[in-house]
Amino acid sequence: MTDSLNQILASLRAELADLPEEAIRRTIDFYEEYFTDALETGRSEEETLVRLGGVKEIAAHVLAEAALSGAELKPGPLSLTGALRRGLRGLAGSAAKASLVVGAAVPYSLALGCYFLAVTSFAVALAVVALTGFGLQGMPNADAMSRVSLAGVGLLCAAAAIAVGLGVWTAAGAIGRVTLKALRRGLRREREAGSPRESAPARRGKLWIAFLACGLAAGLGAVGAFLSDLPLRLFSIWNSMKPADLVVREWTYAPEKIREIEIRTMNSAIVVETGASGEKLIRLIREEPTWLSGTPVLENGRLAFREVSSGTLPFMDFIARHEGMTDVRITIPRGYRARSLSLGSGSGAVSVAANAAAVRVENGSGVIRFESGGATRRIRAFAKPGHIVVGGKIQVSGAYESGSGSLVELVSGDGTIDIR
Amino acid sequence: MDAQMKKGVLDALVLTVLKEGDSYGYQLSERVAGIMEVSETALYPVLRRLEAQAMLETYSEEYQGRLRKYYRLTKRGREKLHEYAAGLSDLARVIAVIIKGEKQ
Numbered sequence: 001m002t003d004s005l006n007q008i009l010a011s012l013r014a015e016l017a018d019l020p021e022e023a024i025r026r027t028i029d030f031y032e033e034y035f036t037d038a039l040e041t042g043r044s045e046e047e048t049l050v051r052l053g054g055v056k057e058i059a060a061h062v063l064a065e066a067a068l069s070g071a072e073l074k075p076g077p078l079s080l081t082g083a084l085r086r087g088l089r090g091l092a093g094s095a096a097k098a099s100l101v102v103g104a105a106v107p108y109s110l111a112l113g114c115y116f117l118a119v120t121s122f123a124v125a126l127a128v129v130a131l132t133g134f135g136l137q138g139m140p141n142a143d144a145m146s147r148v149s150l151a152g153v154g155l156l157c158a159a160a161a162i163a164v165g166l167g168v169w170t171a172a173g174a175i176g177r178v179t180l181k182a183l184r185r186g187l188r189r190e191r192e193a194g195s196p197r198e199s200a201p202a203r204r205g206k207l208w209i210a211f212l213a214c215g216l217a218a219g220l221g222a223v224g225a226f227l228s229d230l231p232l233r234l235f236s237i238w239n240s241m242k243p244a245d246l247v248v249r250e251w252t253y254a255p256e257k258i259r260e261i262e263i264r265t266m267n268s269a270i271v272v273e274t275g276a277s278g279e280k281l282i283r284l285i286r287e288e289p290t291w292l293s294g295t296p297v298l299e300n301g302r303l304a305f306r307e308v309s310s311g312t313l314p315f316m317d318f319i320a321r322h323e324g325m326t327d328v329r330i331t332i333p334r335g336y337r338a339r340s341l342s343l344g345s346g347s348g349a350v351s352v353a354a355n356a357a358a359v360r361v362e363n364g365s366g367v368i369r370f371e372s373g374g375a376t377r378r379i380r381a382f383a384k385p386g387h388i389v390v391g392g393k394i395q396v397s398g399a400y401e402s403g404s405g406s407l408v409e410l411v412s413g414d415g416t417i418d419i420r
Numbered sequence: 421m422d423a424q425m426k427k428g429v430l431d432a433l434v435l436t437v438l439k440e441g442d443s444y445g446y447q448l449s450e451r452v453a454g455i456m457e458v459s460e461t462a463l464y465p466v467l468r469r470l471e472a473q474a475m476l477e478t479y480s481e482e483y484q485g486r487l488r489k490y491y492r493l494t495k496r497g498r499e500k501l502h503e504y505a506a507g508l509s510d511l512a513r514v515i516a517v518i519i520k521g522e523k524q
Binding site for chain 1: 444445447449462464465467468469488489
């Protein structure tokens with residue numbers, strides 16, 4: 001074989017590289033014989049090549065025929081023999097393709113994770129529905145509004161979970177599709193799966209309807225939820241979380257120096273209790289998180305304590321208000337009776353179990369507990385937008401008169417409760 | 421002659437040439453080129469296709485110290501050629517009418 005024939009065949013081999021080795025060998029054999037026969041009739045390799053139209057022209061015809069029959073194409077880009085052949089032909093190209101496949105694994109596993117998250121969201125929605133049903137059965141004494149409210153909260157949560165699930169599911173599908181498409185393009189395999197699929201606009205339309213339905217359900221649920229004070233009660237439960245790092249401060253005072261006590265907190269709970277027998281001092285104990293501070297001031301027989309923000313609230317004020325749910329505790333010796341006891345909290349609980357000539361409690365949205373401490377007295381309780389709960393019965397507003405030694409629990413939604 | 425028509429005719433022409441006697445690649449190419457104006461590169465794919473369809477088979481014979489691949493028509497190839505000829509004679513009649521009509 002001459003050098004120039006060797007060169008021609010080598011470049012033809014390079015042009016046909018995408019074909020299986022068997023097909024390449026057969027083509028090379030044919031043209032080797034062809035050029036040799038032509039040479040014997042006095043036609044040089046260059047002359048024959050010109051007649052044939054060049055190496056690229058020869059390859060184009062072979063490749064076109066292979067593509068038409070399909071039989072001579074490589075079985076697939078990921079087949080082991082294909083990968084090996086590519087590896088032998090050009091390590092760089094092969095490495096690039098291998099890294100492409102490995103790289104595609106990252107977004108693909110992300111898509112799988114999204115699918116998992118979506119399924120979890122749907123499961124949460126189901127669980128919420130089940131829990132709501134269970135909760136509705138477990139409140140036989142509740143009024144219709146409370147039931148509607150609970151159902152509303154359930155509907156709101158379920159709709160939100162379904163919407164999240166749908167969104168994540170769609171995202172997972174999109175990530176998966178884009179990844180596969182990029183991978184296919186990267187491996188130079190333009191043949192798309194020919195299975196008929198729903199067109200994208202149709203899918204998008206259905207998705208919009210699903211999201212709209214979720215939004216409507218959530219809105220309906222929200223309206224239902226706020227028909228009663230249930231959201232505020234749930235808010236209060238959340239409100240009862242305490243921060244991890246607390247400094248406990250304590251101040252003590254002689255009872256004879258104090259006639260009036262006024263405590264104002266942002267959200268901390270206020271507890272007024274009678275001390276153990278033998279205790280002679282009034283004690284004020286405060287659990288202080290880093291972002292709140294307060295120091296009692298004693299002036300002309302009036303002990304005032306006001307909670308203030310230190311300006312280092314975490315994240316935002318709203319969360320801090322919840323996190324700020326700590327205790328301000330006042331212990332009063334037995335037999336001591338302050339002239340007035342004025343307590344106010346943003347949304348913390350207020351509990352009173354001590355004697356005072358006049359008690360006034362204002363609360364944002366927390367629970368107020370009042371224990372008469374054994375003395376017979378008249379209690380007048382007012383709650384404007386809130387409710388007064390007495391032994392499980394709800395009065396929208398009005399006065400309640402307690403008997404001797406009874407425990408009265410007053411729950412305030414947003415209103416002020418006056419106890420005199 | 422347009423490409424599409426050439427492609428169909430080329431199959432039949434290769435079979436016809438081989439009916440006259442076994443031949444090898446270069447000789448076949450020369451013979452076909454003598455009858456019809458066609459790109460020489462088009463021959464190899466046609467031979468591959470016809471071989472795959474079992475219309476022709478190959479054998480190797482020594483020639484001046486090297487092996488030469490010969491193509492031979494099979495029984496199936498003869499039958500196919502018969503079919504082609506029947507179809508093409510119909511076409512030839514139509515073509516004759518078209519040419520006659522165009523000349524008038």
